[in-house]
Amino acid sequence: MSDPPAESLPSARALLRERDYVLFWGSRFAGGLAAQIQSVAIGWHIYELARRTMNVAEAAFVVGMVGLVAFIPVFLLTLPAGETVDRYDRRKVMMGCYAAELLTVGVLVWATATGAATVGLILAVAAAFGAARAFMAPAGTALGPMLVPRQLLPRAIAWNSLAFQTASILGPAVGGLLLARSTTLAYATALCLYATAALLVFLIRTDTQPKVNPGSRLALVKEGLAYVWNQKIVLGAISLDLFAVLLGGATALLPVFARDVLHVGEQGFGILRAGPAMGATVVALFLAANPIRSKAGLFMFTGVAVFGAATVVFGLSKSLWLSVAALAVLGGADMLSVYIRQTLVQLVTPDNMRGRVAAVSTLFIGASNELGEFESGVVARFLGPVGAAVFGGVGAMFVTGLWAKLFPALRKADRLE
Template identity: 45%
Template sequence: MSNDALFPSDNVLWRQPGLVGCLAGRTLSAFSSQVLAVAVGWQIYALTHSAASLGFAGLAQFLPMMLLTLPAGHVADQFNRRRIVMICQMIETIAAFTAAIASWQHMIGPLALYALVALYGACRAFEMPAQQTFLPAIVPTSVFPRAAALSSSLFQVACIAGPSLGGVLYGFGADTCYALCSAGFLMAAVSTASIELRFPTRQRQPITLESVLGGIAFLRRQKTMLGAISLDLFAVLLGGATALLPVYADDILHAGPIALGLLRAGPAVGAMLMAFAMTRWPIRRNAGQAMFLSVAVFGVATIVFGLSRSVALSIIALMVLGAADVISVMVRGSLVQLGTPDGMRGRVSAVNMLFIGSSNQLGEFESGMLAACVGAESAVVIGGVGTLIVTLLWMRLFPGLRDLDRLDDITPGE
C-alpha cells in the first residue's frame, strides 16, 4: 500500500527532510529498549529467582532518570541535540553488545545487569528530552499533529513487537536479545545521524539552579500547558489498572498466561489503532474538549474493566483505554512542543518526561497499595471514578485548556 493511500491529503508530510530519519531513530530506539527490558527481566529472575530483584532492576533504571532528567533538559537547550542523542545511542549500543558477549560467556551476574539498566536509564534521561525537540524542528506547524500521530503509532508498534520478539528470542539465550538490542541502537544512531536539523543560534548559559528549573518556571506561567500535563498525570496516577493485570488474569478472570498477554497487549493495540486513525484524521477543532472527553472515556473504560468478568470485555475495555489515552497524549504533546520556544524545549520536555515517569511509577504503586487494602476490583473502580472527578475539576480550574480550539494555531509562549 502506498503512502498516498494511507495519507491521501498529506504528501507534504513525507516531503519533509529528516522526517524518515527522525521516525526511524525513535522507533528503533524504542523497540530495542523493549527487547532489553524483557531480556534483563528474564535473566535477573533466572539468576536470582527473586521478585524483589525485579523491583531493584526497575529502581536501578528509574533513579538515574529521575535525578538526571532536569539537568539533561538544560544540556539539550545548550548543546547540539542531534549529537547528544547519537552519543547516548552509541553508548547504549556498546553496553548492549558488552552484555551480549558477557552473557554468551556466562560471565554476567545480577550486579552487572543492575549496572546495565542504570547506565541505560542515565542515557535515556539525556536522549529523550533532546529527541523530543526534533519533530517540531522538522515539520511545519500545519502538519505537526499528523506527524506526531504517526510517530506515536510507530512507537506503539515498537511497544507491541519489542516484548513479543524479545520473549521469543530469549529462548535462544539472553545474548541473542542483547545482540539484537545492540544492532537496533546502532541503526537508531545511524538514522539520527541522517537528520538535518536547523536550530536558532543559542547563547550558552552556565548550569545554575535557575536554568535547570527553567522548564518548571515556564510551565507555571503557561496555565493551559500546565493543565494538560497535570490532567494527564492525575489520570494515569488514578487509573493505573494495568498494574493489576496479573491479579485480574489469575484471580478474577480465572484465565491463563495467554490471556494475561492479551490483556497486556490491549492498551497498546488500542493506542496504535487510534494513533493511525489520527494520522489520517487529525483533531482539527475543539482540541481542548477532545482532550477532556478522552480522559473521561479513559475513566469509564477503567471502571468497565474493573467490573468485567469476561476476558473479551476486559480486552475491549483496555483497548478503549489505550485509544483514549492517545488522544490526550496528542493534545498534550502538541501543546508542549508547539507552545514552547525552541530555546526552552529541552527543559520543558524534561519536565513533561518527569511528570509522565512519575505518574506511571506512582500509579502502579498507588494501585498496588489500594488493592492490598480494599481489593483489586474496588481499587480499579475507585481509580476510574477518581479520574472522572479530576476531569470535571480540571475543566473548571483550567478554562483555557477547555476552550483550546485548533492545535495548528498554537504559538510559543513567553
C-alpha cells in the same frame, strides 16, 4: 561549475529535511521497538526471579520497584538534560543516549547468557536505562520539530506517535514470543534494534544545533520552569497526565495478571502488553489523516476519563479477550489525550526552549509512568492486583473531573493551530 539558482535552495533544504524526518521516524520506531522488547523481558524476567523466593503479592511489589528505580535518575537528571538539549546538537545528544541504552541491554545479554542475572542486577540496569531516557525524551521531542515546517507539526506529532504505538504493538508481541524461546534472545534482539536506531540518527544531516540563549545553566533551567508555570494550558496538560496515569498505571501489573489472574503465560502476556498499543495505533492513524480542528480541551478530558473507566474494566475482567479489549480502549483514549497535550505544548513553545519544556514534561510523564508502576505495586501489596487496577481507574476519573475545574483554560482550549 556554476552555483545553483537561489530559488532551488529552499527546495533542496526541504528535501533534505523530508529525508531526515524519515530517518528520525525510523530511529524512533526502532528505538521504541527495542525499548518495548526490553521492558517486556525485564518485567517477566524479574517476576520469574522474584517468584522463586516470594509469594504473588511480594513479587508484584518487586515488579513495581522497576518503575521506581527507573524514575529516580529521571527525577534527578531531567532538568539538566533539558538545558543540555537546548545548548548542544540534539542529534548528537540522541546518539549518546542510544550508546548508553546499548550498554544497558548488553549487560542484560551477558547476565542472562552466563546465569549471572539477579533481581538486584536488573534493578541496577533499570536505573541506568532511566538515566539514558532522561536525556533521550527531551532530545527526541525537541529534534522532531526542527525537521518539519511548523504548519505540518500536528500531523508530524501524530506520525511520530504512530511510530511509537506501532512499536508498542509489535514489541510486546515479539517480546513474548522471544521470551518463550529465550530471555537472552529477547535482550539480544533489543540490542540489535538500538544499534539500528543509532545508525539512523547518525545519518541525519540537517543542522540540529539550537540557538543558545545567554545565561548560566541554572538560569536557563529556571527560565524553562518559569515558562511552564506561567503557561497554564501547558501546566494543566502535563500535570493532568501525571496524576491520571500515576493512579491508572495498571499495565505495570500485566505480568501478575498474565501469570496469576488470567493464567495465560508468556504469550498471553505479550498479547496483553500489545493491547494498549493496538487501540492507540488506530487512534494515531485517524489523527494523522484527520487532525483535531476544534474543542481540543474537551477531547483531551474525555480521553483521560475513558482511560480511567477502561482501567476499571480491565481490573475486573476474567477473560483474556475482554482484558485485551479494555486495554485497547485504554490505549486509544490515552493516545487522544497525549496527542492533544504534545501538540499544544509544541505549538506554544519557541524552539530555543523546547528542550527545557520537554524536560519538564518528561519529568511529569516519567513520574506518571514509573511512579505509577511503583504505586500499582504498593497498592497491589495490600489490595491485590485486581483491587489495585480498580482503585487506579477510579482515581484517574476523579482527577479528570478535578482538573477540569482547576484549569478552565485547558478545558476551553479549542483549535490546535
